[in-house]
Amino acid sequence: MLAYIVRRLLYAIPILVGVNLLTFTLFFVVNTPDDMARMQLGIKRVTPEAIEKWKAERGYDKPLLFNGAADGGAKLTRTIFFEKSVRLFVLDFGRADDGRDIGHEIKTRMGPSLAIAVPVFVLGLFVTVSFALMLAFFRATYLDFWGVVACVAMMSISSLFYIIGGQYLVSKVWHLVPISGYAGGLDAARFLLLPVIISVVAGIGSSTRWYRTIFLEEIGKDYVRTARAKGLSEQAVLFRHVLRNAMIPILTGVVVVIPLLFMGSLLVESFFGIPGLGSYTIDAINAQDFAVVRAMVFIGSVLYIAGLLLTDLSYTLVDPRVRLQ
Amino acid sequence: MMPVLLWTDLLVFLLIACGIGAGVYVSRREYLLASWRRVGESRAGMASLTLLLAFVAVGLLDSLHYRPRLEAANGQPAGGYGSEVRSALDALLLPLKTRTEKTYSAPLATHLYAKETVELADGSQARVFPRLKHGGAHLGDAEAEWGRDVALRILGGLALAVLAGPTFAALAVLAAARRWGMNWQAAWRHIRRGETRFAWNAVLLTLAALLLLVGPAISLAGGYHVFGTDKVGQDVLYLTLKSIRTGLVIGTITTLAMLPFAVALGIAAGYLGGWVDDLIQYLYTTLNSIPGVLLIAASVLMVQVLIDTHPAWFATAAQRADARLLALCLILGVTSWTGLCRLLRAETLKLRELEYVQAAQAFGASAARIMGRHVLPNVMHIVLIAVVMDFSGLVLAEAVLSYIGIGVDPSTISFGTMINTARLELAREPVVWWSLLAAFVFMFVLVLAANLFSDTVRDAFDPRVAGRRGVSSAQEPAA
Numbered sequence: 001m002l003a004y005i006v007r008r009l010l011y012a013i014p015i016l017v018g019v020n021l022l023t024f025t026l027f028f029v030v031n032t033p034d035d036m037a038r039m040q041l042g043i044k045r046v047t048p049e050a051i052e053k054w055k056a057e058r059g060y061d062k063p064l065l066f067n068g069a070a071d072g073g074a075k076l077t078r079t080i081f082f083e084k085s086v087r088l089f090v091l092d093f094g095r096a097d098d099g100r101d102i103g104h105e106i107k108t109r110m111g112p113s114l115a116i117a118v119p120v121f122v123l124g125l126f127v128t129v130s131f132a133l134m135l136a137f138f139r140a141t142y143l144d145f146w147g148v149v150a151c152v153a154m155m156s157i158s159s160l161f162y163i164i165g166g167q168y169l170v171s172k173v174w175h176l177v178p179i180s181g182y183a184g185g186l187d188a189a190r191f192l193l194l195p196v197i198i199s200v201v202a203g204i205g206s207s208t209r210w211y212r213t214i215f216l217e218e219i220g221k222d223y224v225r226t227a228r229a230k231g232l233s234e235q236a237v238l239f240r241h242v243l244r245n246a247m248i249p250i251l252t253g254v255v256v257v258i259p260l261l262f263m264g265s266l267l268v269e270s271f272f273g274i275p276g277l278g279s280y281t282i283d284a285i286n287a288q289d290f291a292v293v294r295a296m297v298f299i300g301s302v303l304y305i306a307g308l309l310l311t312d313l314s315y316t317l318v319d320p321r322v323r324l325q
Numbered sequence: 326m327m328p329v330l331l332w333t334d335l336l337v338f339l340l341i342a343c344g345i346g347a348g349v350y351v352s353r354r355e356y357l358l359a360s361w362r363r364v365g366e367s368r369a370g371m372a373s374l375t376l377l378l379a380f381v382a383v384g385l386l387d388s389l390h391y392r393p394r395l396e397a398a399n400g401q402p403a404g405g406y407g408s409e410v411r412s413a414l415d416a417l418l419l420p421l422k423t424r425t426e427k428t429y430s431a432p433l434a435t436h437l438y439a440k441e442t443v444e445l446a447d448g449s450q451a452r453v454f455p456r457l458k459h460g461g462a463h464l465g466d467a468e469a470e471w472g473r474d475v476a477l478r479i480l481g482g483l484a485l486a487v488l489a490g491p492t493f494a495a496l497a498v499l500a501a502a503r504r505w506g507m508n509w510q511a512a513w514r515h516i517r518r519g520e521t522r523f524a525w526n527a528v529l530l531t532l533a534a535l536l537l538l539v540g541p542a543i544s545l546a547g548g549y550h551v552f553g554t555d556k557v558g559q560d561v562l563y564l565t566l567k568s569i570r571t572g573l574v575i576g577t578i579t580t581l582a583m584l585p586f587a588v589a590l591g592i593a594a595g596y597l598g599g600w601v602d603d604l605i606q607y608l609y610t611t612l613n614s615i616p617g618v619l620l621i622a623a624s625v626l627m628v629q630v631l632i633d634t635h636p637a638w639f640a641t642a643a644q645r646a647d648a649r650l651l652a653l654c655l656i657l658g659v660t661s662w663t664g665l666c667r668l669l670r671a672e673t674l675k676l677r678e679l680e681y682v683q684a685a686q687a688f689g690a691s692a693a694r695i696m697g698r699h700v701l702p703n704v705m706h707i708v709l710i711a712v713v714m715d716f717s718g719l720v721l722a723e724a725v726l727s728y729i730g731i732g733v734d735p736s737t738i739s740f741g742t743m744i745n746t747a748r749l750e751l752a753r754e755p756v757v758w759w760s761l762l763a764a765f766v767f768m769f770v771l772v773l774a775a776n777l778f779s780d781t782v783r784d785a786f787d788p789r790v791a792g793r794r795g796v797s798s799a800q801e802p803a804a
Contacts, residue, residue: 018611026623031630039630152780156717156773158724160744161765168751179752266618266729285622286730288630293623300616308614 001316005309012305016089019301023294024085033060033080036290058291059083059094084294093295097287102295105280112182113264113276115192120199121261125254128204132211136219137238148212154205162202163271170194180273195272199265214249218242247318255311259303263296327406329390331647333654336578337388343581360706363785368519368527370781373774375531380569380771387414387570390643410643414570418563421546424459426558432759433549435461435471460550478548482541490536494529501525553759556746561760564738565767571739572771575654575723576716582658587665588708592696594666595673605670609663618729620660625731628652646734653726653733657719665711672704706786713782717775724768740768 031039037054038046055061062080070078077083084094093102135147171179177194218224219242227237264278273279277296284292315322351357364370391413392406415422429438436454445451456467464470501521502512516525542562545551552561594605612620632638632649639645676682677700685695720740726732727741728748735742743764750757 014607015611015614018607019615022611022615023623026627030627031634035630035634039633152776153773156769156776157765158721158740158744158768158772160724160728160748161761164744164748164751164761168756172752260616263616267725270729281619281622282729285626288626290626293619293626297615297619297623300619301614304614304616 005313008309008312012309015305016298016301019298020085020088023297024081027290027294028064028080028084033058036060036288040288058097084291088295088298094291096284096292097289102292106277106295106299109264109275109277109280110262111276112188112274113262113269113278115188116195116199116268116274116276117261117264119192119196120203120265121258123196124200124203124207127200128207129211129250131204131208132215133238133243135208135212136215136242137234139216139219148209151205151209151212154201155209156205157202159202159267162198163267166194166198166201167271180271182272182274191272191274195268195274199268210253211246211250214246215242218246221245244318248315251314251318252311255314256304256307258310259306260300262303263300326391326393329392329410329641329643331388331390331410331644332651333574333578333647334388334390336581336651337385337574340577340581341385360785362522364781365523367781367784368524369777370785371524372527372531373777373781375528376535376770376774377778379535380774381573383414383566384570384573386417387412387567389413392641408641410641412570414566418566421560421563424550424560426457426459426550426554427455428554428556428558429757430457430460430550430554430558432551432553432561433460433475433545434553435464435467435549438553438755438757457550460554461548463548474548475545478544479541482544483537484540485544486533486536486540489540490533493532493536497525497529552763555760556750561763564743564760565763567738568740568743568764568767569771571650571733571737572720572723572768574650575657575733576719576775578651578654579657579661579719580712580715582655583662583665584708584712586659587662587711588669588701588704590662591666591669592673592700592704595670596677596696596700597692602670605666609666612660613663615660617660618726621656621726622729622731624656624660625653625726628656642736646737649734650737653723657722661715665708668707668711669704672707673700676700676703706788710779710783710786713775713779717772717779720768720772720775740764 033055034051037051037060041050041054052061060080062078062083065079065081067075067078087094091103093106096102096105131147135144138144138147167179170176171194177190180191182188182191215238223245224237224241227241228234232240262277263281264274264276266278266282268274269276269278270282280292281296283289284296351361364374389412390410392408392410395407427437430436431438434457436456439454440452441455442450442452443455456462461467461471461474464474498509498513498516501516502509505512505515515521516529519526542551546562550560550562552565555561555564590605590608594602628649632645632652636645639648682695682699685699690698723732723739724741724744727739728745732741733739743760747757747760747764750760
């Protein structure tokens with residue numbers, strides 16, 4: 001088991017190197033730092049001095065890969081590639097355009113992001129799996145049919161409309177919760193209630209349908225017929241046999257996203273003004289703050305790879321047949 | 326006028342050519358036709374396909390671009406072409422496009438939605454809702470005549486629909502009657518009762534419903550703003566119709582851009598194995614491990630810098646916006662090919678061990694030939710299902726990406742930009758609801774139709790669903 005984990009962690013290194021090279025190419029080779037400076041300072045009226053100053057402030061005034069002017073090991077380290085890309089591996093993200101330390105921002109913004117993402121994840125999983133079990137229990141009846149119709153209709157609505165509509169109805173017309181904002185401590189619940197509910201509702205359509213398909217596939221199998229033949233009640237079959245055996249396909253989709261919960265949700269956070277990592281990313285995109293976007297891309301990939309590893313480990317928990325070697 | 330071929334237009338036409346080619350290919354092969362017949366038998370599938378084709382028709386009209394010839398004005402002779410690029414749809418909707426108001430006005434309104442200070446005839450000033458320049462401008466006394474005029478126009482539109490509908494139906498029935506070798510009464514009875522294999526009644530019903538909506542809309546649009554006007558006074562109906570092309574382009578061109586990569590790499594990885602497999606797997610795992618929206622954000626930001634720092638590349642603003650739309654499609658394609666690639670690799674791994682492939686190997690067929698002639702046709706159903714299933718997701722993604730600011734160019738009319746400009750209108754007092762509602766309804770219908778159609782296609786083509794035989798082995802955890 002331990003050997004397996006170590007090996008998987010070693011496998012992750014070339015992938016992270018690949019991600020790093022890809023972002024480096026995207027951010028520094030497709031467009032040179034000069035292009036970015038011109039873009040930020042305005043295309044037309046920009047002097048070469050202003051560009052040099054902009055680059056020097058951000059440490060972009062070095063060669064990309066090889067610094068012939070430096071000596072010894074500094075030939076390789078005093079370059080954009082080393083300072084901006086390789087440093088990411090030791091979680092040194094540098095500074096954002098407004099001069100703040102990105103690492104510090106990420107630490108403080110993680111809390112609000114998790115405060116939304118974790119309840120959405122737990123509640124959403126519970127609600128959709130329950131709905132799907134209900135549809136599977138009443139399969140081939142009108143309830144099942146209209147349930148699927150409702151799911152398809154719900155997944156055809158853009159998440160933007162869930163947010164806009166929910167905010168309008170609950171906050172503006174009914175005045176139940178504040179429209180947007182955030183507060184620390186227990187007071188946060190007031191601000192989190194609506195975004196959590198909206199995110200859960202927006203996810204019901206596609207997830208319920210997906211889980212229903214998984215359950216129906218399991219219900220068609222022989223062991224289910226055996227269980228019924230033994231005289232077990234339909235509830236016992238569903239909860240004790242089908243649900244357990246459907247865990248593997250469910251886990252495949254679910255566990256991967258757990259580490260990504262740290263990243264928060266771009267849309268919900270920006271609509272509700274919650275100071276999490278999602279809104280941080282959106283602000284960075286709108287301000288074209290490349291350092292922040294680069295850092296988020298790297299963190300996102302690290303978390304995703306961690307999610308894949310967690311998925312494999314979770315299989316051993318729910319299915320004793322799976323052995324990791 | 327001077328025709329203009331934008332890059333996305335070119336790809337749209339290429340896609341249609343491919344579609345026609347594939348249609349001819351399939352129609353000559355009975356075993357391929359069988360699955361399509363199952364699609365044709367599904368009422369939900371055919372009704373949604375009819376709706377989709379209506380959307381496609383609007384999108385195609387909007388893909389025929391040209392630059393109108395400049396009229397003689399201000400002493401300059403006529404000739405030369407304006408820098409504005411128009412489409413055939415713009416030409417059809419020219420009245421809607423040009424009849425802009427000052428600011429918001431409600432659907433079918435005759436007055437602005439905001440009070441303005443106007444000077445009265447006796448020189449004093451008053452705060453009133455001014456009359457619209459175009460909406461209801463033909464009415465003398467707006468309050469008295471409005472109700473009657475709107476009702477008459479709706480009736481006129483319905484009458485138009487009632488006249489046009491049976492013509493369609495009659496043509497369909499006559500065609501069907503000739504095909505089945507019976508008289509038209511019998512054919513009509515079959516269709517009406519739903520006894521035909523092809524779901525004719527669903528198609529005709531959908532067409533009838535469409536006509537009943539479109540007829541009144543056309544006749545009302547002649548004198549009013551059917552969906553009102555937005556903040557800068559543009560007609561919302563015009564904006565929604567223009568958005569359709571953007572949505573369709575994103576949904577289809579993206580797939581077109583993604584397919585060659587996904588198919589070639591997926592099959593090569595599965596069939597060749599060895600270091601090729603390792604390399605391709607490494608490639609898609611790396612791409613896949615970057616959260617999609619962040620990779621898209623990074624790529625779009627970079628393309629934006631590229632476009633903005635090279636203004637000389639584009640002759641007109643439309644061409645620049647089009648380049649950004651195309652770039653968005655390519656980026657979405659590159660970031661989303663991994664899923665299909667993995668599916669194809671897994672399927673090819675299975676097919677590689679089958680007798681007919683081994684027989685081909687024994688005959689000494691080259692690897693390229695086996696992959697092209699023996700493996701590819703047998704994974705096409707997976708490709709088709711993936712293409713159709715991706716469409717609705719891409720249309721939805723466009724709206725979200727444009728909202729975040731990494732979607733289409735702000736000057737491109739799309740559902741995303743419409744929602745983005747209208748998102749604060751519900752917070753206004755009094756509420757402006759019509760832009761959002763129009764975008765919502767059109768997007769919902771488009772995506773719902775796409776979802777229903779893709780379900781039909783999947784049911785018809787997926788052997789697992791069709792036969793309910795064999796259940797996929799639980800995903801093997803990587804050893």
